[in-house]
Amino acid sequence: MDMELAFSGWSGILILVIYGFIMLGVGIVTYLRNKGIHQSLEEYYLGGRGLGVMVLFFTFFATQYSGNTVVGYPPSAYRQGFEYLVSVPFFIMIIVAYLLFAPRLYSMGKKYKLVTPAQWFEKRFKSKAVTILASFLMLYGLGNYLLEQLVAIGQGVDGLTGGTVPYQVGVIFFVVIMIIYGWLGGMRSVAYTDTMQGIALLLGVFMLLIGSIVYFGGLPTSADYMQAYSPEKLGIPEGPGLVNWFGMLVLIGIGAAVYPHAIQRIFAAKSERALKQSFSRMAWMPFLTAGVVFIIGIIGINAYPDLSTGESEQLVGMMASAIANQNALFYWAMILLFGGVIAAIVSTADSVLLTFSSIVSNDLYGSYINPEASEQKKLLVGKLVGVAAVGILVWVAWYPPGTLYQIFVLKFELLIQIAPALILGLYWNRLHTKAVFAGMLTGTIAASVMTLAGISFLGLANGLWGLLLNLIICVVGSMVMSVSVMEEKEAKQVIGM
Amino acid sequence: MNKATKEPIKNVKVWIILGVLFAMINPWYFPQSFEEILIYGIPLWAVVIIIASLLLSAYLSYVLKYHWVIEEEQEEAETKGEK
Numbered sequence: 001m002d003m004e005l006a007f008s009g010w011s012g013i014l015i016l017v018i019y020g021f022i023m024l025g026v027g028i029v030t031y032l033r034n035k036g037i038h039q040s041l042e043e044y045y046l047g048g049r050g051l052g053v054m055v056l057f058f059t060f061f062a063t064q065y066s067g068n069t070v071v072g073y074p075p076s077a078y079r080q081g082f083e084y085l086v087s088v089p090f091f092i093m094i095i096v097a098y099l100l101f102a103p104r105l106y107s108m109g110k111k112y113k114l115v116t117p118a119q120w121f122e123k124r125f126k127s128k129a130v131t132i133l134a135s136f137l138m139l140y141g142l143g144n145y146l147l148e149q150l151v152a153i154g155q156g157v158d159g160l161t162g163g164t165v166p167y168q169v170g171v172i173f174f175v176v177i178m179i180i181y182g183w184l185g186g187m188r189s190v191a192y193t194d195t196m197q198g199i200a201l202l203l204g205v206f207m208l209l210i211g212s213i214v215y216f217g218g219l220p221t222s223a224d225y226m227q228a229y230s231p232e233k234l235g236i237p238e239g240p241g242l243v244n245w246f247g248m249l250v251l252i253g254i255g256a257a258v259y260p261h262a263i264q265r266i267f268a269a270k271s272e273r274a275l276k277q278s279f280s281r282m283a284w285m286p287f288l289t290a291g292v293v294f295i296i297g298i299i300g301i302n303a304y305p306d307l308s309t310g311e312s313e314q315l316v317g318m319m320a321s322a323i324a325n326q327n328a329l330f331y332w333a334m335i336l337l338f339g340g341v342i343a344a345i346v347s348t349a350d351s352v353l354l355t356f357s358s359i360v361s362n363d364l365y366g367s368y369i370n371p372e373a374s375e376q377k378k379l380l381v382g383k384l385v386g387v388a389a390v391g392i393l394v395w396v397a398w399y400p401p402g403t404l405y406q407i408f409v410l411k412f413e414l415l416i417q418i419a420p421a422l423i424l425g426l427y428w429n430r431l432h433t434k435a436v437f438a439g440m441l442t443g444t445i446a447a448s449v450m451t452l453a454g455i456s457f458l459g460l461a462n463g464l465w466g467l468l469l470n471l472i473i474c475v476v477g478s479m480v481m482s483v484s485v486m487e488e489k490e491a492k493q494v495i496g497m
Numbered sequence: 498m499n500k501a502t503k504e505p506i507k508n509v510k511v512w513i514i515l516g517v518l519f520a521m522i523n524p525w526y527f528p529q530s531f532e533e534i535l536i537y538g539i540p541l542w543a544v545v546i547i548i549a550s551l552l553l554s555a556y557l558s559y560v561l562k563y564h565w566v567i568e569e570e571q572e573e574a575e576t577k578g579e580k
Contacts (some may be wrong), residue, residue, distance in 0.1 A: 082543050089522040089550045095557050096515060099505045103565045110568065219538030227535075234540045236527050246523050271576075272568040276561045283557040286550070427506070497504075 011331075013165060015339040016157065019200075020177045023193050023346070027181025030189045037186055039376050041115050041366075044186035045358040046268040049110075055191045056269055057278040059351065062194035063261050064094060064282075065289050067345030068152050070205060070337075073290065074319075075312040077297025081226065081233020086245045087294055091286035093253025095279055101257075102266050104426045104497065106275055109267040111496070116355075117263040117422065118363040124425045124494055125433045128368070133440055134418050135363045138260040141415035142356045143389060145259075148411070149349035150175065150390075150397040155313075156342050171394055174342065178350050179390065183383055187268060190350045197343035202288065204337025208316075209292050211323035211330050216303035219295065225302040233301065247460045255412040255463065258419045261355035316341075357386035413447040413463030420467070420474045428478070429491040435477025443470025503566040511560055518556060521549035 037043040051059065077084040105120070114120050118135045125131070150171055157170025181189045216222075226233045237245050256262065269275035300315045303322075307315065324334035361382025366373065373381075420443075421436045447466025450456065457465060483491070505511055520526075524542055531542040539547075 082540055085543050085546060089546070089553065092522075092550055092553050092557070093519075095561075096519070096553075099511075099515075099557070099560065099565075101506075103504055103506070103567055107567050220535070221538070223535050223538035223540075234532050234535075236529070236532050236540075236542045237524050242523070242525055249519070249522065271572045272565075273572070276565055276569075280558045280561045283554040283561075286554075291547075 011335050012338060015335045016165070016170075016173070016342065019339045019343050020173060022196065023177050023181050023343075026192050026196065027184040027189045030181075030185030030192060034185065034188060037188070038379060039374075041358070041362055041375050041379060042113065044379055045115050045354065045361070046264070047187035047191060049268060050270050051187075051191055051265075051268045051274070052270050053274045053277045055195055056265065056274055057281050058195040058198040059191040059268075060262065060265055060278055060282055061198050061285060062344065062347040063259060063265065063351045064091065064256055065198075065201075065285070065344065066149060066152070066348035067156055067201075067341040067343075068148065068348075069289060070201065070293055070341050070344065071152060071156055071316050072313075073293045074297030074300055075315045077294045078300045078307070078312050078315055079309065081230070081298070081301070082235070083233075083237045083241050083245070084297070085294060086237075086248050087290040088286045090249050090252040091256075091290050092283060093249050094256045095283045097253045097257035098279055101423045101426055102275070102279070103272075104495075105263070105422075106266050106269065106272060107497070108426070108495070114267050115264075116358050116362045117258075117260050117418070118359060121418075121421060121425070122363070122367065124491065125421070125436060126490075127433045127437065130421065130433060130437050130440070131363060131367070133437060134421065135359050137414050137417055137440070137444060139356060139359055141411045142260060142352050142359075143393065144411035144414075146349055146352045146356065146390070147393045147396055149345050149352065150393055152345045153342060153349070154397060156338075156345060168398065170342075171397060174346050175349075175390060175394060178346050178353065179387055182350050182354055182386075187354060190347075190354050191268075193343075193350065194347045197340070197347040200336060200340035201344040202340075204333070204340035205289065205292050205296075207330070207333035208320060208323065208337050209296060211326070211333065212296050212299045212303070212319055215323055215326055216299050216319070219298060222298050222302040225305070229305070230301070243458060243460060247464055251412055251416065251461050251464055251467075254419050254467070255416040258422060259415060260359065261351045263422075264355050264358065353386050353390065356389060357382035360385040413451060413461070413466060414444055416463050416467050417443045417447070417470055420471045424474060426495065429488045429495065430478055430483050431474065431491070432478040432481045432483050433487075435474050435481060438477055439470040439473035442473055443467055501566065501570055503564050505560055505564045508564055511564055514556060515553075518549065518553045522546060522553060 034043070037048070042048060073084070073087055076087070108114060108120060108123075112123055114123070118131050118138065121134050122131045153174050154167035154171040157165050158167040181193060185192075223234065266275065269278070296319065297315065300319060304315065304318060320334045320337060324331045361378045365381045366378040370377075417440050420439055424431050425436070443466035446469050447462045450462040450465065456462060524546060527542040527545070531545070532540045534541040536544050
């Protein structure tokens, strides 16, 4: 594609370096102010359970909205048209899913000083098999998720600088910074940088919206184009489209709510009130983020017609470059956006990495491999394994797979399998441990096999079929095997509500 | 103390309303004509979905604020005690 790229100069690189150094600075300041955090899992991984409304909100925001939302969603809207409007309500569904379990889980977290989601499984089911399976599912899902972010960092830097900064250099630069500030300040660093990154992203996206409307024409112009050339993009989703819509709402609602790093943030809240207020703000964010990037994608239909799937993946880069070419104000606004997108990806990646390390520290190494180890040692092992995992993933990211969407679905399909154990376990004392294990395992295998073999039923996502199977096995299995009076009493005592 | 606690999951009314709102954010109930009418470049069916989504967000904010009270009172009391 032949086009003038506005970011190919020094300003793009400059803003990246500035963002990078701010993140590093946050890490160093956090480290100097909280030197004691490297002796305690709670201090390091949960910020000492002290996150207030604003920081908690932005850190939730960063876990759920990534640079992928900004770079990957407009191309989907571009290809699917208004059918992709589903991206707005599906982010609201996450909050609906939280209502199912967050209130009680917060109480449990407080009562038992929980640090990781798997720790709750250990407490509730007292089963090595369940805890380890759940931990592996989470680690695998998180690994995939992290990989997706690394690929996105590379594509973002490469795409938005028009190739001036190569993919690999972008990935390495930010991965090194992320590891350093994460290592220095733990959850505090991550949450503070999330706040900065969230604000930069929001500002940048709004400027992109304004620029798109000014220079490419608003929604009415795009609608005229669609009416003339691709009326199906204005159409009401029917048949498979409708099933897909419904599936996305359920899959992403439950899936994103049970993200291990999202669950962990419930434990990090300073108080119930802070948690409630953060969720309440999150309920409105889809309109300001998913909604805005959706409009940008729709405007793209008119601005750059007839792109192939591969070309459309670069849509945001093309639009931002064209807008930046107009005048100095937009030029700098797009530079800000450019930094904001990368920062948002980094902020999602750092949350994922921190949770990844915490599962290794607490649930695998700390519970089974070396329970006698000091917290300091557990922390160190978690950090080191995290760094090693990033190293492997960076290597994989060198050869990024297809479009972003496919890997996105794959991680959900596995992470969602912990939902029945998590949610039912909080309320149903008669839930049987063996049924939970069998359900989780069967659901995972079913969803993975279906995905790998390319099988699909009724157009619903494979993860949902796995989840359904998982749920049925949990419920029916618990009824058939029936828990002993002792176990039921124990479960009741653990929950204690 | 337990009397004052409110847990959203136990409130049937909340889930009925959320169920209705969920039905409204799925585009299954529109007549074909809703894709031809455009309001500021947005097809009418999509406008309805957006309005339903706004209602869902508003209702969630309400439920979060008034129907989830488990630890709050005790926590507030503790904070006051510290001061």
